[in-house]
Amino acid sequence: MDKHEVELVLAPAEAYDELARYRAILLAAGLQPGQADYVHLLRRSIDARGRNVGVRLRAEVYRTAPPRELFGPWVQYPNVADARRTALIVGAGPAGLFAALRCIELGIRPIVLERGKDVRARRRDLAALNKEHVVDTDSNYCFGEGGAGTYSDGKLYTRSKKRGDVQRVLQLFVQHGATPEILVDAHPHIGTNKLPAVVQALRQSITDHGGEVRFQARVSELLLDGGRVRGVVLADGQSLEADGVILATGHSARDIYELLLRQQVRIEAKAFALGVRVEHQQSLIDQAQYHRADRGQLPAASYSLVQQTDGPGGQRGVFSFCMCPGGFIVPAATAPGEVVVNGMSPSRRDSRFANSGIVVAIEPEDMDVKRHGVLAGLKLQQEIEQRACQLAGHTQLAPAQLLGDFVQRKTSRSLLETSYQPGLTSLPLDEVLGPNLASRLRQGFQAFGRKIPGYTTNAAQIVGVESRTSAPVRIPRDPATLQHPEVRGLFPCGEGAGFAGGIVSAAMDGERCAEALAAAVVAAR
Numbered sequence: 001m002d003k004h005e006v007e008l009v010l011a012p013a014e015a016y017d018e019l020a021r022y023r024a025i026l027l028a029a030g031l032q033p034g035q036a037d038y039v040h041l042l043r044r045s046i047d048a049r050g051r052n053v054g055v056r057l058r059a060e061v062y063r064t065a066p067p068r069e070l071f072g073p074w075v076q077y078p079n080v081a082d083a084r085r086t087a088l089i090v091g092a093g094p095a096g097l098f099a100a101l102r103c104i105e106l107g108i109r110p111i112v113l114e115r116g117k118d119v120r121a122r123r124r125d126l127a128a129l130n131k132e133h134v135v136d137t138d139s140n141y142c143f144g145e146g147g148a149g150t151y152s153d154g155k156l157y158t159r160s161k162k163r164g165d166v167q168r169v170l171q172l173f174v175q176h177g178a179t180p181e182i183l184v185d186a187h188p189h190i191g192t193n194k195l196p197a198v199v200q201a202l203r204q205s206i207t208d209h210g211g212e213v214r215f216q217a218r219v220s221e222l223l224l225d226g227g228r229v230r231g232v233v234l235a236d237g238q239s240l241e242a243d244g245v246i247l248a249t250g251h252s253a254r255d256i257y258e259l260l261l262r263q264q265v266r267i268e269a270k271a272f273a274l275g276v277r278v279e280h281q282q283s284l285i286d287q288a289q290y291h292r293a294d295r296g297q298l299p300a301a302s303y304s305l306v307q308q309t310d311g312p313g314g315q316r317g318v319f320s321f322c323m324c325p326g327g328f329i330v331p332a333a334t335a336p337g338e339v340v341v342n343g344m345s346p347s348r349r350d351s352r353f354a355n356s357g358i359v360v361a362i363e364p365e366d367m368d369v370k371r372h373g374v375l376a377g378l379k380l381q382q383e384i385e386q387r388a389c390q391l392a393g394h395t396q397l398a399p400a401q402l403l404g405d406f407v408q409r410k411t412s413r414s415l416l417e418t419s420y421q422p423g424l425t426s427l428p429l430d431e432v433l434g435p436n437l438a439s440r441l442r443q444g445f446q447a448f449g450r451k452i453p454g455y456t457t458n459a460a461q462i463v464g465v466e467s468r469t470s471a472p473v474r475i476p477r478d479p480a481t482l483q484h485p486e487v488r489g490l491f492p493c494g495e496g497a498g499f500a501g502g503i504v505s506a507a508m509d510g511e512r513c514a515e516a517l518a519a520a521v522v523a524a525r
Helices: 018-028 094-105 119-132 166-175 195-208 254-262 282-290 369-392 403-407 429-433 435-451 503-524
Strands: 003-010 038-047 054-062 086-090 109-114 212-215 219-224 229-234 239-241 245-247 272-281 306-309 316-324 328-331 341-344 353-362 398-402 424-426 461-466 490-492
Touching: 003 018, 018 038, 018 054, 086 094, 086 229, 094 109, 094 166, 094 195, 094 245, 094 503, 119 195, 119 328, 166 503, 195 212, 219 254, 229 245, 245 503, 254 369, 272 282, 272 316, 272 341, 272 369, 272 429, 272 435, 282 353, 306 435, 316 341, 316 435, 328 353, 341 353, 341 461, 353 435, 353 461, 369 398, 369 429, 369 461, 398 403, 398 429, 403 435, 403 461, 429 435, 429 461, 490 503
Parallel strands: 086 109, 086 245, 109 212, 245 490, 398 424
Antiparallel strands: 003 054, 038 054, 219 229, 229 239, 272 353, 272 461, 306 316, 316 353, 328 341, 398 461
16 A cells, blocks of 8 residues: 655635645645545644635545545444443433443443433424424423534534543544544534434444433432442333443533432532623624635634633633534523523534624632522522523523624614524613623623624624533542542533533543443442
């Protein structure tokens, strides 16, 4: 096998034209068309630091036939239908699904318990939420097959590379139907239109190899016995026992935190972030980031912003979160009487709108811990979400304000067109967020306007509230065994336990918890 590896920088028109890219890569390898069997793209990233945007590429060129599985090898799963050891996995988000698949690899039969519905049935509840403002407490943008990640941009970029094998997680996504481009792009994403099929394929792998996935199976109690968890009780009264329980419920399963507190399983308050979602025309962001009137063949541009702000309690960061180029704002409430927003993008990122969470870091000292104890952050979230709903008219209409008006403390007489399907109502966001959060957001937006021309004007609007950035509670675990320090056999996992912050980090944490459970099972023999 004759292989060359090359690196080069191309203009966008050449980089995103398959034939032109192929010829440029061959030329960089010292070859001509017809002299190579295959070009395998390894890495692609956009360099927009200068006035002329370039696309950096790294590729392998094969003069003879390449290996059969350039993106593999794929994982071969055993059948665990008759396995002696079982694991209960609470939650079918990325942490839960990847924990289940890793359990199968390790010879343990997983039973996944998901409070929500499968992807297909979940769609009907999301339609009712968007069109009729009806919130199903068990089936919404946060709960259901695939968790919050199923209906998101599907961003797969993570800085948590020490927590696990990022490439393995990406390869498993490709094995289950994601485009191989996620193995190439510097900031990969799948897209909300493609994620449901990938999630279903992950579930199919679990069930095809002897595991089980149960929907509408909400956990109401842990079976505790002498400092050990034996299993769980479901809302319908059914009891299930297993060799271990992986708790991967996501950051919005508030009833789980209350359940743990009620059963005297230690939990802790933790920092999180809260703010608004800002919406611009995508063309404004493209022009600012790419320094050109038309982005041409370049993908929809994104941004990442951060600013330290002053206020009561000292400095706090204000930063962009879950930026969705070419995306939509969606209602993410999990209970009636609250308004929560989030963002998502389709794979092509071809909406006319760009949106991003702009949030303020909330530390434990910013919460009423004296009154609410370890649930102080959760109560702060609830208070602001419920106030947003009340002020906006007790529906899923979201309070909104033109960004320039917000910075200048003016009431917006009208609002812009929006991607948020339930609709907006004009309100001063100070009334929703309170003076401290509003002041810090103003400081942040003023700084961002100096970094991105046109950003902080009435060509944009802010929509409230962005409150589900991460869990406001941590479920502690031993760093070596990954078990709860006081409850053997209980493995707090993923975003809901405070140990992940996105699809890939949650998936890696799910795998780690499965491996820790398997190690505990072996040690107990």
